Amino acid sequence: MIELTERDKPISNSGLVLLDFWAPWCGPCRMLGSVLDELAGELVDVTILKINVDEAQETASEYGIQTLPTLILLKDQQKIGTKTGFVSKTSILRWLEETRES
Numbered sequence: 001m002i003e004l005t006e007r008d009k010p011i012s013n014s015g016l017v018l019l020d021f022w023a024p025w026c027g028p029c030r031m032l033g034s035v036l037d038e039l040a041g042e043l044v045d046v047t048i049l050k051i052n053v054d055e056a057q058e059t060a061s062e063y064g065i066q067t068l069p070t071l072i073l074l075k076d077q078q079k080i081g082t083k084t085g086f087v088s089k090t091s092i093l094r095w096l097e098e099t100r101e102s
Contacts, residue, residue, distance in 0.1 A: 003050045016046045016099065017074040018092075021065045023053050028086040029069040035089045046096060073099060 020036055022029035033050070040048045053060040053068065063072060063079075073081040073095065080099060083091075 002047070003052070014076050016096065017077075018046055018048045018096075019063070019072040019074065020048065020050045021053055021060055021063065021068060021070040021072070022050060023068055026068045032069045032071075032086050035087075035092065039089060039092060043096070045100075075099065 018036075020032065022033060024030075036048055036050070039046075051059055053065060063070075067084040069085065071083045071087060071092070072079055081095065083095065087095075
């Protein structure tokens with residue numbers, strides 16, 4: 001899993017990229033972070049990028065982030081889906097599988 005800052009823009013990875021918009025003071029964000037850490041070790045075809053909204057406010061604004069945590073799924077740099085709040089590992093895996101099949 002890679003932590004992004006404002007200096008790292010733009011997000012230019014091809015393939016599947018899962019953006020995790022989070023904040024250290026957000027309890028559900030920390031819970032989701034544990035799930036994403038686990039997934040990062042298991043998924044070889046998905047890049048997971050963590051974006052701390054307190055440190056990357058411009059990026060969060062560009063993506064219209066209003067709720068934490070927010071996951072945004074990109075495919076070849078195009079936004080193809082969003083999930084807000086805590087999401088289980090099973091739900092994330094199902095979401096990724098549906099994306100691969102489409």
